Amino acid sequence: MSGQVLDEKRTQHSQEGWLRSIPKPLHAWLLPIAILMIWEAVSRLELIPATMLPAPTAIVKQFADLIASGELYKHLSISVYRAMMGFLIGAGTGLLLGLVTGLNKLAEKTLDPSLQMLWTIPLLSLIPLFILWFGVGEFSKILMISLGAFFPVYMNTFLGIRNVDVKLFQVARMFQYSRLQLIGKLIIPSALPNILLGIRLSLGISWLVLVVAEMMGASAGVGYMIQDARAYMRTDVVFVGIIIFALIGKLSDSGVRLLEKRWLRWRDTFKG
Numbered sequence: 001m002s003g004q005v006l007d008e009k010r011t012q013h014s015q016e017g018w019l020r021s022i023p024k025p026l027h028a029w030l031l032p033i034a035i036l037m038i039w040e041a042v043s044r045l046e047l048i049p050a051t052m053l054p055a056p057t058a059i060v061k062q063f064a065d066l067i068a069s070g071e072l073y074k075h076l077s078i079s080v081y082r083a084m085m086g087f088l089i090g091a092g093t094g095l096l097l098g099l100v101t102g103l104n105k106l107a108e109k110t111l112d113p114s115l116q117m118l119w120t121i122p123l124l125s126l127i128p129l130f131i132l133w134f135g136v137g138e139f140s141k142i143l144m145i146s147l148g149a150f151f152p153v154y155m156n157t158f159l160g161i162r163n164v165d166v167k168l169f170q171v172a173r174m175f176q177y178s179r180l181q182l183i184g185k186l187i188i189p190s191a192l193p194n195i196l197l198g199i200r201l202s203l204g205i206s207w208l209v210l211v212v213a214e215m216m217g218a219s220a221g222v223g224y225m226i227q228d229a230r231a232y233m234r235t236d237v238v239f240v241g242i243i244i245f246a247l248i249g250k251l252s253d254s255g256v257r258l259l260e261k262r263w264l265r266w267r268d269t270f271k272g
Contacts, residue, residue, distance in 0.1 A: 054236040059243070062236040071225075076244060079210060079222040082138070086145025087206040091199060094150040098157025098198075102191070103183065112158070119151050123209065127216060136217030141210070148209035152201035160194025161187055196260050203252045207245055 022030070036056050042048055043055030050058070066072035097115070101108040127144070134140035164187055172186050188195075214223025222241050229237035 051233055051235055054239065059236050059239045063240050063243070066237070066240060072240070072244075075220055075222050075225045078220045079214065080248070082141050082213070082221065083145060083206045083210045086142045086210070087149045087203060089142070090146035090149030090206070091153045091202045093146070094153030094155075094198070094202070095157055095195065098154045098195075099161070099188075102158045102161030103187070108158075115151075115154065119155070123148050124212060127212070131217065141213040141218070144213050145206050145209045148205040149202040152205060153195070153198040156194040156198030156201070157191065160191030163194070164190040193260075193264060196256060196263070200253055200256045203256065204249060207249050207252075211245065 039053075040056050043050065043053060043058075054062075063072075097111065101112050101115075123144075126147070130140045130144055134143065168186055168190065169182075172182050177185065210221075211223045211226075214221040215227045218224040222244050226238050226241035229235070229241070
């Protein structure tokens with residue numbers, strides 16, 4: 001029995017040794033590369049029709065063609081503008097109201113119940129109303145994205161402020177902090193982890209709502225490009241659009257994580 005346990009431990013150590021031999025930056029690429037290789041093999045063997053699942057090499061070729069023609073840049077620039085405008089308006093408003101309700105009990109009693117009620121309404125159910133009230137122009141799309149970006153920042157800002165350790169306030173009284181010093185040097189830094197988490201979630205929701213908005217009614221944008229390609233069974237273009245959204249989402253999330261590393265160096269947390 002002990003010999004079997006030793007054999008299992010040796011096997012485990014040999015597997016871990018194989019993983020350690022691969023540079024750490026490449027670990028995250030192991031699974032995607034394996035999936036791409038299997039995908040390419042399945043497509044080459046024509047186990048699935050190309051109209052349903054084009055080969056990765058065909059998608060890369062279509063990607064290059066869209067870049068060369070300038071079509072991808074046109075759609076991408078419009079989508080980025082819509083998403084960023086909606087995010088800035090929604091996240092900025094959410095941060096401001098989160099600070100107000102978190103710092104002021106009267107503001108919380110006045111505003112928070114209504115905002116909590118709005119939070120429970122599924123955002124996509126409001127799309128017909130947005131189209132009826134504002135049409136299918138830029139304003140309705142940006143407003144829809146703003147609404148989606150608002151709640152994660154608002155909720156996490158409010159939560160971060162209310163979770164500040166009360167002992168820190170006692171220390172602040174000892175140092176005789178003014179109201180502004182209390183907010184700038186104690187409350188906001190303590191709530192910053194939650195605020196940045198809200199911003200990360202808000203960015204993700206902004207791209208999600210953008211896709212829906214552009215598919216519902218638009219004449220340009222990556223979402224429109226996907227919808228148009230679906231109508232003509234251009235599955236490779238659909239995959240190009242999906243990859244674009246995945247890359248932009250990852251880049252925006254990584255940007256916020258860099259800010260977290262820079263601004264939250266003081267945190268002593270479990271690293272795994």
